[in-house]
Amino acid sequence: MSRERAVALIREGKRFLVTCHVRPDADALGSALGLAALLRLLGKEAVVYSQDGVPPNLSFLVGSPDVLPTSPEGNFDATFVMDAAARVLVPVLPPSERSGPVVVVDHHAAHDGFGDVIVREIDACATGEVVLRMWRDLSGEPVPREAAQPIYAAMCADTGGFRYPGTTGDTMRIGAGLLDAGVSPWSVASHLFERWPRERMALLGEVLRSIEVHLEGRVALVCVPRDAFNRTGATDEMLEGMVNYGRMLEGVVVAALLWVPRTASASRPEIKISFRSDGDADVAAIAVALGGGGHRVAAGASLTTNMEDAHARVLAALRAQLDGSS
Template sequence: MSVERVVDLVRAGERFLVMGHRRPDADAFGSALGWAAFLRAAGKHADVYVPDALAPSLEYLRDAAVVHATLPAEARYDAAFVMDTAARALLPTPLPPRDVRGPLVVVDHHAAHDDVGDVVVRDVGACATGEVVIALGRALGVEAIPADAARPLYAAIVADTGGFRYPTTSAHTLRLGAELLDAGADPWEAAYSLFEGWEPARLRLLSAVIDTLETHLDGRLAILRVTREMLSSLGADDDMVEGLVSYGRALRGVEVAALLWEWPRAGGTSAGGTAALDTKVSLRSQGRADVSVIAVELGGGGHRGAAGAQVEASLDETARLVRKSCARLLE
């Protein structure tokens, strides 16, 4: 890791930009807000840049004073931090040019990753990037978790550990959770916002997705599907798809669950002039299987227990590729 380089960068600079990956989840957004709070506690200026719309489940964390969808033309920074980002394709767009943002610092916890970032702090043993942020803040000399970091960093950790249920949860994770509660995080606020508080359309979508369930490899692989027509007819949106793959993993005997999700290809059109569709793949493991292996074969990445990819292929072809890769993994 390059903790010392980050500390030197922060101590030498005054103004910093903090971002999450494209379409940020709770770990990316919470880590960005939390790191900005640590920077302010160290006497620095920090802006959080989020050009994408936030998922409704994350709106409770938004701080209008520090979260910006666009940056002023005159803005200049000594360095930019991008949180929870392992791939160049996941960098936020538009990404401010180097003469605006300064060097790019990646703070992450993914084992599979691209060569992205001028400086990289990556701890693959951390349960979430939020955990890495706390360690960085303490290396910077801010021992006590700032009050305005507690809610977002608790969200980051509780989301990436599935409510402290996943195998990445350790005694250290739980101690950090307790520290964040002491600093002001509200466990029910986070649990309700991140895991409940559904709109009716999402419940209807779940019902439709469960109807697509198919199992393979003697019940060890479960595949679920989401189509654009399904979303449109139910009044649902893409944010409502996040997390539904876990219902496939909930089946007894399933070792790998995959959710295949039609996704508009950026700038692409089909032969008939309609929007071309890729397939996003969300993968979850019961623990024994390393689903990042499947994701990497499909051009993506992630963790042992949770990974994903975007494939330039139809749902059916992607399902075939997933079955083939999973069969090798589980043999």
């Protein structure tokens, strides 16, 4: 079992690099910070590196001030890459003679095989939960607060606040242990899900006003033109999660959000599309039909076209999937 190999590398080594996928979310960065704190507790040296730094909304994670934005110098006995399901998500790593074995720790169902050691446990609700399993293998000690807070944040984020179907009894038991270690659940949840900049709230207003309902109420679709970002001052990143509002409508089985990223231009038009399912509809199939991909309940695609054409193609793909005809 790959976790055993990773644990052996930790036992034998002294100095480790811990990093996570590019454009890190709370599970990626939280599990990296948690693992680093646990390694230090074992008397090891751990350096945390995030190629895209620490996003402002994740700066509440304990340990985040010590995250390096560039690949550090020196030799490592192993390099851990947290929550990275695909090679394209892996940051620039030191050359293999300095990095040591590359250990990917992940919980995604699909993985492209990158890494010398792959600790992929798809029954874990978050990569943070896999870190705690590694800790259980390594030590009988309780988890200290400096590790508990980022790992709790990782689990809270990936379960949508302990709500999604991946939330198990174990998730709650592990979460309870982290609260016992001194984590403040409201501090973590409010940092993860609230505390929005005004620009983001204004963008949400635009999104809510733009919800269209199609296919006898089964589809909620929102188009976000570049103007919406310009009017509100919101960044592309602030759109994160807003596709879910369409899904909240009674009767909606698929929500789609189409938006123009800042990288689009007149000479190279681009529409990004996010899909969310109510749990029954398979949005991965819809995304694949549009050249994209993802999971059954969350998927996406990108089209090199304008909004009008993208809108028509997305609706056609949705109709084909939901009605079984095209």
